[in-house]
Amino acid sequence: MTNTHTLNKTAKQKKLIIKSIMWAIMSLFAVLQFFPLIWVTNFSLTKDSDVFTSGILKVPDPPEWQNYSLAWVNGNILKYTINSMFVVGTTILIVAVLSLILGYAFTRMKWKFANAWLTFILIGMMIPIHTTLLPNFLIFRQFNILDTPLALIIPYVAFSMPLGVFIMTGFMRSIPRELEEAAVMDGCGVMRIIFQIILPITKSAMVTIIVMTFINNWNEFIMGATFLSSVMWKTLPFAVYEFSSQYVSRYSVQFAVMVLSALPSLIVYICLNEQIAKGVTFGAVKG
Amino acid sequence: MDKVLGNKKTIFLLVLPGILVMIAGVLFPILMSGYLSLTSMQGGGAAKFVGLQNYIKIFTKDKTFWVSIVHAIILGFSYMLFQHPICMGFALLLDKMGGKAEKVFRVLFFIPCVISIMVTSKMWVNILNPTFGVFNKVLTAIGMEGLARNWLSDPNTVFISVLFIIMWQGFGYGMLIYYAGVKGISGDVNEACQIDGATGFRKFFSVTLPLLMPVVKVNVTLGMISALKQMETVFLITDGGPGDRSQFIANYLYQQAFRAFKYGYANAIAVVFVVICLVVTVIYNKVIVVEDL
Structure with missing residues (x-):
């Protein structure tokens, strides 16, 4: 009796030790992983010259909040955030609708070459965006849409839609057909079937598509850098890009711009982390 | 039923917008690339046909192009050798922790991935x-000030620094995918291990790792593709320099197009680049059987 008791006790102790070690490893790694972000946030609240201190971190005493107001105004944060919301929002809307309609046409409608066209669209996932920068630049210049939101929305949609179609067709194949059969009997048109019957069922796939389109386009800047030249339509990543070249020695304010422009996607992530995790691992793991 | 779902006009109307987007955004630009790659177009000048000259130059003379390919391959292998084992280790550790800690650390580790590369x-x-x-400063603080240097302009350390930064940025992605794989291993397997007394390393090498192999394959291929497509980080940090010490294909392509204005030549690089990506993808599809998708 006492023997098993002590055995249980040592087993418990062992478990506790293992658990503490796991905690220690995790926390240490998390600190290492996060240290760069902490450092930048820390010095975004100090004076510009404090960056040259020999210490590794510095207590901001008092915190220089005006760095943030300066960053907000001179970094064009508000304008660029609104631009990003407009461009990415429009992209998400188009991608969601097209993925739904195409998904339906590819999995439910009966037509020749459906598979060939599906492959054509899915190949889009493999093409590096960088190879289209130059030809698109020449084409957009020809059509006078350089420096307009269309110059971003067209390629964003073209490069996000294949993943959307991939997710949607995969999902729709698992939906039973009975519901639609009843609808067709009642004389429902295809559009009504798609938007009234299919759309509500595909909610989880829709969320994944929206989340992935957001993640893949919100932080995109190389197309912006190529197709936009005036302040009018630039997106949020440009806040950092432009500020760091205009205010070279204002280190702390630069850091404040970085923190501010990281915030929107951070907030979205905190709110939707489950969906984002699901979207990122989609297709990589069965089930 | 078939009458409604086989209606040619409806199908045409449903598919047309999507197909048009793909043609406008992807196919047409690439065809145009293909055409311009056969010319000597410079900046705004006229396109003069030069046949395969640009391609011959890429394959015989262009050192930078091949250095970029080698860099992409090294990055791909670095993912496999350094990033993936760490990712997998932490995915397993996370799974072991359970409870609130599991969730909190999982959410935390992905944060650098949602912050803009910029x-x-x-x-x-x-x-x-x-x-x-x-x-x-940290190096000085731990008594290794001899190592302190200008990491990004020292030709000996620039590539390693860039590799490190790219792997730091991508850690969360790799970990999340491995984590999903670990979660996919059913509880029965763990129970069976417990009954058979398989624990620790033995369990890992004879049970867990084989079961994770499909995920490893996916991650390795995704890593290889992302290594090929690497551009943003390098563009912002070193722009490929000093010299070509940290050059990658997409960045080189960008420089040739928008700094040197060699439109013909840059388009030839783009075409070769697309072909490489497609070949890797075909291999990916051959090697990996993605079931039930």
């Missing part, structure tokens, strides 16, 4: 800055 890249430029960067 922000994280510029952040690392500051961290590695030779005069005020915190990296050299």
Whole structure:
């Protein structure tokens, strides 16, 4: 009796030790992983010259909040955030609708070459965006849409839609057909079937598509850098890009711009982390 | 039923917008690339046909192009050798922790991945800055000031620094995918291990790892593709320099197009680049059987 008791006790102790070690490893790694972000946030609240201190971190005493107001105004944060919301929002809307309609046409409608066209669209996932920068630049210049939101929305949609179609067709194949059969009997048109019957069922796939389109386009800047030249339509990543070249020695304010422009996607992530995790691992793991 | 779902006109109307987007956004630009790659077009000048000259130059004379390919391959292998084992280790550790801690750390580790590459890249430029960067300060603090240097302009350390930054940026993605794989291993397997007394390393090598192999394959291929497509980080941190010490294909393509204005030549690089990506993808599809998708 006492023997098993002590055995249980040592087993418990062992478990506790293992658990503490796991905690220690995790926390240490998390600190290492996060240290760069902490450092930048820390010095975004100090004076510009404090960056040259020999210490590794510095207590901001008092915190220089005006760095943030300066960053907000001179970094064009508000304008660029609104631009990003407009461009990415429009992209998400188009991608969601097209993925739904195409998904339906590819999995439910009966037509020749459906598979060939599906492959054509899915190949889009493999093409590096960088190879289209130059030809698109020449084409957009020809059509006078350089420096307009269309110059971003067209390629964003073209490069996000294949993943959307991939997710949607995969999902729709698992939906039973009975519901639609009843609808067709009642004389429902295809559009009504798609938007009234299919759309509500595909909610989880829709969320994944929206989340992935957001993640893949919100932080995109190389197309912006190529197709936009005036302040009018630039997106949020440009806040950092432009500020760091205009205010070279204002280190702390630069850091404040970085923190501010990281915030929107951070907030979205905190709110939707489950969906984002699901979207990122989609297709990589069965089930 | 078939009458409604086989209606040619409806199908045409449903598919047309999507197909048009793909033609406008992807196919047409690539065809145009193909055409311009056969010319000597420079900047706004007229396109003069030169046949395969640009391609011959890429394959016989262009050192930078091949250095870029080698860099992509090294990055791909670095993912496999350094990033993936760490990712997998932490995915397993997370799974072991369970409870609130599991969720909190999982959410935390992915945060650098949702922050713009613009922000994280510029952040690392500051961290590695030779005069005020915190990296050299940390080295000094732990008594290794001999190592302190200008990491990003020293030709000997620039590539390693860039590799490190890229792997830091991508850690969360790799970990999340491995984590999903670990979660996919059913409880029965763990129970069976417990009954058979398989624990620790033995369990890992004879049970867990084989079961994770499909996920490893996916991750390795995704890594290889992302290594090929690497551009943003390098563009923002070193722009491929000094010399070509940290050059990658997409960045080189960008320089040729928008700095040197060699439109014909840049398009030839683009075509070769697309072909390489498609070949890797075909291999990916051959090697990996993605079931039930």
